[in-house]
Amino acid sequence: MVAAPALGQREPLAPPAASDAPIAYLYDVTSGQVLFAREANRRFMPASITKVMTTFLAFEWMEEGRIVPQQTYTPRLETWRRWKNVGSTMFLPHDAQVSFDDLLHGVTTVSANDGAAALAEGAAGSVEEWVAAMNAKASEIGMADSHFGTPNGWMDEGRTFTTASDLSTLATAMLRRHPSKYRHYVGRPEFTYNEITQPNHDPISGVVRGADGIKTGFTNQAGYGFLGAAERNGRRLVMVVAGSPRARDRNRAARELIEWGFAAFDQRRLFPPNARVAKAEVQGGSRTQVPLVAPYGIYADIPAGGNGDVRLSVSYEGPVQAPISQGEEIAELVVSVEGMPDYRVPLVAGQDVGEAGLVRRALNGVLGWFS
Template sequence: MIAYATASILAAQPLSAQVGSAQPPATEDAPIAYLLDLTSGQVLLSREADRRFMPASITKVMTTFLAFEWIEEGRLVPRQVFTVDPEVWDEWNNVGSTMFLPNRARVTVDQLIHGVTTVSANDGAAALAHGAAGSIDAWVSEMNAKAREIGMRDSHFGTPNGWMDNGKTFTTARDLGTLAASMIGRHPSKYRHYVGRTEYTYNDITQPNHDPISGRVRGADGIKTGFTNQAGYGFLGSAERNGRRLVMVVAGSPRSSVRDRASRELLEWGFREFEQKQLLGRGAIVGEAQVQGGDAGTVGLAVPGGVYVSLPGDADPRIEMTISYRGPLRAPIAENEQVAELLIQAEGMPDYRIPLHAAAEVGEAGFLDRVANGFRGWLR
């Protein structure tokens, strides 16, 4: 691993300043609590974030995300029509939360996703899974593959809707944060279209969304509640204010009212107690990496979305940024390809990393390039 350190950006000051008196939810109200600042990439609160629990209906967020991915890839189309399979209907008709799909109903992908995201439809999730992948088992297999792809290292799914399955389905708060970040980051327009609606009408039946933050926390837009007798009440939610987005998880709450209050408290605490500062603008070049076998010996390293840091209150601590990558990088390298990471260390806050992308394309070295590279290496 090769690392290059940049100079500190902000002067050192003690991290004693706090704004207001807001507190995160009490441990007894939210035994598992996790707050992620998506804009900066920082974890603002981590309480039992790697403890496994059964997500129940929060599982449907993975089904939603997989549907978004397949739509993006052209494997699903929102106006595409599925016929509800009789066996799927027999198993899921009126089981838990439902969108009241009739047997053999012809229903669009768009309607099914809305049913899943807004009214937590168990039958809708099952019908979507079966129609898209040919079988529920095949869909669940794709859910697990997608979870591994995005880095959910401690999660497994046994159903498309989170219905009780003897513990086959489990996750962690940290993994749910990763899932929400991937869904919002990769599919912002789909997220806005399908998530955060207050109610949904299908087959002349209107049902409300039981999300505890939309309409109650400024900037909130979902995402999904869950409950099992074994795991208690949980919620994965998000809100955005002034271009800053937070993702939160609470789990293990003893009652729905406690979970709802804890969710609101956690988001309000995050927005109130931390102020965001921009360190580097979108696309800024933070350094360069050595390249082997390329038509250039180095490549610039850029931060596509800029660099932000969230700090408690009026604190102004020393901040250091360090580039790290396995190097030298080997050509060819595509422009915007992720090739390195930027480690950001702020006094009093957990370290965090953001990806660095190649600022330009580097092709494979031709004959003259190899001669020049060899000459430069000899001079060194």
């Protein structure tokens, strides 16, 4: 039997109960560690969390110059009719001349189904082309068990599905590739369009210290879900809860999971960003070794109160064949923290290594006899 806390004491922090969040996942973007996982690879319908994929693709296309935020667009009449007042909306008029900036704010802040469809059509020429690009981008970043059938997550007979693990991959890519766009578009408390102001229903932003997004989701089929993020003292956590029976259950689970994540672990920096961590042997190159760099640094989350025993080992298939480009991923650092699952951090080449010339190849051959 567990004793009740003394009067005035708070209950100790704990991950959310399965009854509140059948699917729950907590990932430390800074270290690369999974801190909590329940049904992490179970497929589920993300509902409006789908719009995070639309947001990420929009960020990517902005970076490429394929979307200009100030550019205006008028939805086709049939598109406007299809999404007029369907679920969450930004109330686009039938003759709207709306900027992509407003459309994307409508998507990220008030979960606008009409805004997501209009953005998709305006950017790609058709919703179908946009959805194809969503799936291609998901595959590119490693979302191995996800598929999208719409730009907004509206019910589509199960064609749209994802996993908690894949959603953390998506959030990590968004945060690392597009930090300034993330700050501009995600986590706003409200959005006003066409003189209509609507609130953001994010359950942690403004409530949990350091929280700044990302996206809720709900349909009768999917239940209540949330993909969220928060940062404290340079430490960035991403969390997923899904399948909650009620909004209040989801909201409670989200807050409990993120607060527990910050409280239950102490983070240690092992190497700063861009530090040279090790070397890899090179075959057929102008150099016999290449330095291995950790672009985002190496960090370890240690269970609070633990002894902090950490072991490191480098894993790669070697020797690595030249030529090698600086920044090319060629190895992984395996980090072992006592009492936790091992995790891997990518290591990239710290410099270019060209192919060896005739003299260098001969010298390498001679050196090989003595190695």
